[in-house]
Amino acid sequence: MYDFLLGHYSYWLTIILLCIGLYGIIFKKNLVKKTIGLTILQASVVLYWVSLGSKWGATVPVLDPAYPASDVANYLNPLPHTLMLTAIVVGVATLGVAFALLIATYNRYKTLDEDEILEQIQ
Amino acid sequence: MRTQFESPIVLLGSRLLSPYIMLFGIYVIFHGHYSPGGGFQGGALLASSVILIRLSGGRIVSRLQVREFFTTPLAAIGVIVYFGTGIVSILFGSYFLDYEALPFPGGLDPAALRYYGILVIEIGIGIAVMAILVMIYDHMARGEDYV
Amino acid sequence: MIETHLPALIALNFLAFAVIIPLFGIWKSELCQPLATLGAGISAGMSLYGFLYYLNDVPLRYFFGAWQPPVGIEFVYDGLSAFIILVINAIAFFVLIHSKPIAVREFPNKLMAYYSVTMLLMLGFNGMVLTGDLFNLFVFLEIASLSTYALIAIGEKAAPFSAFRYLIIGTTGGTLYLLGVGFLYTITGTLNIIDMTAMMPEFAGNSSVITAVILMVVGIGVKCAMFPMHGWLPDSYTFAASSSSALIAPIGTKVAVYVLIRVMLYLFGIELLDLVIPISYVVGLLAAIGILYGSIMAIAQDEMKRMLAYSSISQIGYIIMGISLANPYGFIGALLHILNHAVMKACLFMVSANLRMKEGHSDISKFDHTYRKKYPWTMLSFSVAAISMVGLPPLAGFFSKWYLALGTIEANNWLFLSVILISSLLNAVYFFRILEKVYMKNPDADEQVPDEGLVSDEVKPSMLYPMSIFAAGLFLIGIFNVAIVAVIMNMFPAGL
Numbered sequence: 001m002y003d004f005l006l007g008h009y010s011y012w013l014t015i016i017l018l019c020i021g022l023y024g025i026i027f028k029k030n031l032v033k034k035t036i037g038l039t040i041l042q043a044s045v046v047l048y049w050v051s052l053g054s055k056w057g058a059t060v061p062v063l064d065p066a067y068p069a070s071d072v073a074n075y076l077n078p079l080p081h082t083l084m085l086t087a088i089v090v091g092v093a094t095l096g097v098a099f100a101l102l103i104a105t106y107n108r109y110k111t112l113d114e115d116e117i118l119e120q121i122q
Numbered sequence: 123m124r125t126q127f128e129s130p131i132v133l134l135g136s137r138l139l140s141p142y143i144m145l146f147g148i149y150v151i152f153h154g155h156y157s158p159g160g161g162f163q164g165g166a167l168l169a170s171s172v173i174l175i176r177l178s179g180g181r182i183v184s185r186l187q188v189r190e191f192f193t194t195p196l197a198a199i200g201v202i203v204y205f206g207t208g209i210v211s212i213l214f215g216s217y218f219l220d221y222e223a224l225p226f227p228g229g230l231d232p233a234a235l236r237y238y239g240i241l242v243i244e245i246g247i248g249i250a251v252m253a254i255l256v257m258i259y260d261h262m263a264r265g266e267d268y269v
Numbered sequence: 270m271i272e273t274h275l276p277a278l279i280a281l282n283f284l285a286f287a288v289i290i291p292l293f294g295i296w297k298s299e300l301c302q303p304l305a306t307l308g309a310g311i312s313a314g315m316s317l318y319g320f321l322y323y324l325n326d327v328p329l330r331y332f333f334g335a336w337q338p339p340v341g342i343e344f345v346y347d348g349l350s351a352f353i354i355l356v357i358n359a360i361a362f363f364v365l366i367h368s369k370p371i372a373v374r375e376f377p378n379k380l381m382a383y384y385s386v387t388m389l390l391m392l393g394f395n396g397m398v399l400t401g402d403l404f405n406l407f408v409f410l411e412i413a414s415l416s417t418y419a420l421i422a423i424g425e426k427a428a429p430f431s432a433f434r435y436l437i438i439g440t441t442g443g444t445l446y447l448l449g450v451g452f453l454y455t456i457t458g459t460l461n462i463i464d465m466t467a468m469m470p471e472f473a474g475n476s477s478v479i480t481a482v483i484l485m486v487v488g489i490g491v492k493c494a495m496f497p498m499h500g501w502l503p504d505s506y507t508f509a510a511s512s513s514s515a516l517i518a519p520i521g522t523k524v525a526v527y528v529l530i531r532v533m534l535y536l537f538g539i540e541l542l543d544l545v546i547p548i549s550y551v552v553g554l555l556a557a558i559g560i561l562y563g564s565i566m567a568i569a570q571d572e573m574k575r576m577l578a579y580s581s582i583s584q585i586g587y588i589i590m591g592i593s594l595a596n597p598y599g600f601i602g603a604l605l606h607i608l609n610h611a612v613m614k615a616c617l618f619m620v621s622a623n624l625r626m627k628e629g630h631s632d633i634s635k636f637d638h639t640y641r642k643k644y645p646w647t648m649l650s651f652s653v654a655a656i657s658m659v660g661l662p663p664l665a666g667f668f669s670k671w672y673l674a675l676g677t678i679e680a681n682n683w684l685f686l687s688v689i690l691i692s693s694l695l696n697a698v699y700f701f702r703i704l705e706k707v708y709m710k711n712p713d714a715d716e717q718v719p720d721e722g723l724v725s726d727e728v729k730p731s732m733l734y735p736m737s738i739f740a741a742g743l744f745l746i747g748i749f750n751v752a753i754v755a756v757i758m759n760m761f762p763a764g765l
Contacts, residue, residue: 025437034437041441045448052455080454083404087447089162090411094440096258097418101436103262104422104429121427194295198288205285218277220335 010051017044031112042091053080136178143171151248161244165251193257200250276331276346280395287388294381305384306365313358320351339461345401348760363735368512390416420513431504442491449484493525496559506578511622519615534762539595553593557688560586564695573631599676606669616654616739636706642723650740655700665746
């Protein structure tokens with residue numbers, strides 16, 4: 001049991017981050033705080049993927065004659081990292097669009113509180 | 123950008139820094155395919171050098187460096203460089219973005235062809251990223267025209 | 270040459286036009302709309318060519334950068350993706366022809382941005398349909414979603430706020446999908462769909478795979494407005510500009526449904542899906558609730574675009590229900606309904622756009638019998654699409670519902686059958702009340718507007734013809750449904 005808890009520590013951290021992100025998205029009324037929750041949610045998934053590629057005692061995936069490539073245990077798995085580079089770029093683009101929409105919303109309603117905006121729309 | 127005041131120290135400092143940042147950005151773009159760096163990072167550095175002048179000098183001074191008008195076509199040209207490379211490899215009988223089919227002169231071996239093909243792509247990405255980041259800054263400085 | 274490169278060219282054509290439009294748009298903003306229409310037209314033409322020539326052929330696989338899968342990224346052009354690509358590109362082509370006067374009127378100084386983003390949207394959708402790689406699918410999903418947020422934000426006063434809410438929900442969905450793909454990658458070590466399908470039977474019943482299925486279905490369910498995840502849809506479609514909603518409503522949710530088909534029926538297969546928990550039944554049940562919920566909410570709406578949005582939720586429910594039945598009739602019904610609903614919804618949103626263009630509103634409570642004289646063709650198209658929506662023969666909507674009903678009977682699922690029948694009645698309630706207002710005089714009205722002297726005041730031909738073509742298309746699809754079904758029969762996933 002103790003091994004199970006300790007051995008999966010990166011997953012536990014991912015789960016905690018995921019829950020914090022979802023909490024921010026669902027319960028926070030301020031739209032900027034919602035966006036922050038969204039970013040935390042994305043970060044948790046990115047960290048999960050990055051943790052997939054890591055190995056104990058392995059080195060960075062650049063070919064080194066001292067470590068033969070025939071033994072995969074010598075090198076980290078670079079694929080999740082490169083994929084997450086793309087996912088981070090996607091996340092940044094989403095963040096940019098979100099803030100642009102927030103600026104437009106603020107110009108129209110002069111507030112960023114969800115309840116007040118919904119009241120004004122009604 | 124609504125109210126401006128002149129500060130010679132800030133402007134002079136930015137003018138001193140800007141070319142070096144730009145040079146470093148170009149260095150990062152050109153070394154991106156075999157060392158850390160690349161089009162995104164280099165483009166962001168180029169954009170930061172342009173935006174530095176915009177922040178410190180205001181609209182009139184920055185117009186001397188990169189005009190607001192030029193950012194949109196520049197971004198499109200960056201993407202076209204990327205896209206055109208892919209189309210050229212299609213025209214020379216291979217798949218999209220297959221650098222080995224690119225018609226570089228000199229009879230290079232496939233590894234070298236890939237080396238130069240990625241360089242072309244990185245230059246295209248660098249131009250596009252720079253232009254788009256500057257464009258975002260210009261739009262935010264101008265504000266929204268909703269009434 | 271074009272044969273080998275067809276899958277890539279269809280999608281990349283949109284990327285080319287997305288950058289050509291700003292280049293020309295700076296010079297002359299009137300060029301944006303013709304260029305966008307040209308781009309969609311070229312892609313639609315290529316899709317038609319590909320559809321006709323590779324109908325029963327082996328799937329066409331395109332390897333980007335000549336890297337062989339599973340290392341490289343590939344595009345797969347098989348029967349199903351050819352069908353969906355043809356539907357979405359053809360609809361985009363007609364909607365873009367239709368969009369010019371609305372765009373000039375509703376957002377005159379944003380033409381270049383609008384049409385450039387439209388092309389990016391279509392790039393995202395085409396990529397989602399064609400790609401054979403799960404992570405690549407996520408990237409295209411996000412491209413399409415980001416473009417959708419931008420298109421929705423161009424609109425009425427509340428549009429940016431509703432786009433923001435969609436962004437929050439949609440990005441959460443996309444992130445959950447990514448997490449699901451991560452689980453699958455941990456288990457199989459590959460991201461290529463064909464490669465992963467071959468490995469799947471080894472991992473039957475594995476708890477990671479089950480979790481991945483649930484996460485992916487929830488993530489895609491957000492995008493296709495499956496019942497509990499539909500909250501973003503009504504506001505977005507209502508407040509967006511008329512041309513945006515006419516483009517997004519028929520295409521956006523359909524592509525997400527296509528991804529759902531790919532994941533549920535092709536990647537996992539129905540046996541593996543239902544091995545531990547009956548996921549397909551749960552999905553079908555949610556779809557059934559969505560059908561009833563959408564129909565009932567649509568009756569309560571007074572704004573036509575909002576009513577159509579709720580109707581979309583209900584119609585998406587039909588398609589998802591067809592998938593969840595997982596028998597040949599259900600599959601035929603689902604795919605036929607993707608085509609029918611895309612055409613019907615495009616037609617109906619164009620009608621609402623035409624009314625907004627001429628009357629300045631699309632409020633159903635203000636409709637009266639003068640519309641019949643003022644807009645004869647618009648109202649005729651509306652009637653055809655509405656009757657098809659309700660599902661009367663020989664219009665297209667009847668046949669997809671017929672196959673869905675056959676599917677429920679074959680699955681001995683009487684609950685779903687009764688949902689389909691009840692929902693048809695509810696559809697009739699909310700569409701026929703508009704027809705009643707338009708085609709019959711209101712005897713309780715205080716002052717009678719005279720019929721005489723009203724002349725036809727129709728919109729421009731560029732707006733009228735695409736709408737009429739769709740209305741006529743509903744007849745054609747209905748009459749030639751046997752041919753379409755014969756095509757769909759070739760696309761069955763393995764084990765169905």
